[in-house]
Amino acid sequence: MRISGIGSAVPRQIVTNEMLSSFLDTSDEWITTRTGIKQRRVITEEKFEQLAVEAARKAIADAGLTPDSIELIVCSTTTSPFITPSLACIVRESLQIPSPAMDLNGACAGFLYALDAADAYIKSKKAKTILLISADNMSRIVDWTDRRTCVLFGDAAAAVVLTDAGDDFRAILLRTEDNGTCLLAKNSSGNSPFIKEKTEPIALQMEGQKVFKHAVASAQADISKVLKLAGIAKEKINHFLLHQANIRIIDFIRKTLGLPENKFNHNIERYGNTSSASIPLLMDELYHAGQLRRGDMLLLNAFGAGFVSGACVLEWNK
Numbered sequence: 585m586r587i588s589g590i591g592s593a594v595p596r597q598i599v600t601n602e603m604l605s606s607f608l609d610t611s612d613e614w615i616t617t618r619t620g621i622k623q624r625r626v627i628t629e630e631k632f633e634q635l636a637v638e639a640a641r642k643a644i645a646d647a648g649l650t651p652d653s654i655e656l657i658v659c660s661t662t663t664s665p666f667i668t669p670s671l672a673c674i675v676r677e678s679l680q681i682p683s684p685a686m687d688l689n690g691a692c693a694g695f696l697y698a699l700d701a702a703d704a705y706i707k708s709k710k711a712k713t714i715l716l717i718s719a720d721n722m723s724r725i726v727d728w729t730d731r732r733t734c735v736l737f738g739d740a741a742a743a744v745v746l747t748d749a750g751d752d753f754r755a756i757l758l759r760t761e762d763n764g765t766c767l768l769a770k771n772s773s774g775n776s777p778f779i780k781e782k783t784e785p786i787a788l789q790m791e792g793q794k795v796f797k798h799a800v801a802s803a804q805a806d807i808s809k810v811l812k813l814a815g816i817a818k819e820k821i822n823h824f825l826l827h828q829a830n831i832r833i834i835d836f837i838r839k840t841l842g843l844p845e846n847k848f849n850h851n852i853e854r855y856g857n858t859s860s861a862s863i864p865l866l867m868d869e870l871y872h873a874g875q876l877r878r879g880d881m882l883l884l885n886a887f888g889a890g891f892v893s894g895a896c897v898l899e900w901n902k
């Protein structure tokens with residue numbers, strides 16, 4: 585499998601830490617020192633699905649392809665405003681892509697879960713050209729009166745086109761562990777007359793410190809395992825693209841690996857945690873900034889609610 589095209593789209597509205605402190609008991613100083621986030625993009629007038637479509641259109645054009653050459657659409661999201669149709673179906677219709685389309689819930693590790701699924705399709709020759717979109721609208725599921733969660737997230741969409749033009753993925757691994765009540769968001773129970781106890785929707789709830797510890801532990805374990813699977817030394821990795829959840833988590837991982845700062849790219853300061861879009865959004869920025877060279881080795885690692893996590897090693901050959 586090869587990444588043959590990439591694109592992303594973010595909302596126009598920038599929300600700075602100062603803007604948040606005008607309606608929340610928080611400060612730029614607290615958010616910056618605890619998380620590394622300075623601002624995030626938040627949907628206002630745009631429609632979430634338009635961001636997903638725009639990212640997909642850019643990725644297809646970047647691959648030098650047309651929509652009719654896509655054989656499968658996989659979309660990782662947990663926050664689409666539509667329960668049905670899937671976000672993948674909406675993108676399909678909008679871009680007139682004549683392929684099957686499905687959504688996948690891998691929370692913040694959704695990009696890794698979708699890559700693994702795409703890899704299986706390509707290896708089994710069920711598809712040669714796959715559009716993978718990772719898009720999340722976290723601003724819709726957080727409680728904007730809860731300073732412990734809403735300051736952390738932003739909205740974004742990013743997409744890649746995966747083809748069988750090369751054998752660039754050296755290893756992909758996925759892991760799932762018990763989540764307990766550490767990280768959850770709930771739909772309402774609906775108005776079925778057969779349910780006695782009605783429940784209201786619950787905005788995203790998170791036990792920050794437990795999630796922090798889990799994130800660090802899973803990242804350390806996944807990175808060490810994926811390096812072994814790929815048969816490559818950590819020093820040979822040119823770029824570590826870690827889930828952009830907290831700069832302290834990224835720094836901690838970097839220090840335990842004993843590697844230089846310039847290998848750990850980040851854009852959390854500008855976008856916050858964009859859930860499953862976080863890694864491909866960063867990858868797209870690096871690519872367009874000319875920082876990814878053919879032959880560079882990349883290590884991707886993400887964790888999220890579930891608890892799910894995943895990692896992969898790939899050679900960049902776009």
Ligand code: ACO
Binds near residue numbers: 691
């Ligand atoms: N502004 C000011 N004060 C705040 C804020 C805020 N935005 N948020 C919390 N505080 C306060 C708390 O109320 C608490 O005050 P108290 O001591 O008076 O009770 C104090 O700051 C310390 O709170 P902690 O939760 O202990 O702060 P911590 O240093 O752990 O930082 C954070 C919190 C940033 C959430 C951290 O735990 C973290 O990053 N955890 C991992 C989160 C993560 O990665 N989530 C994403 C994973 S999955 C997914 O993406 C859906």
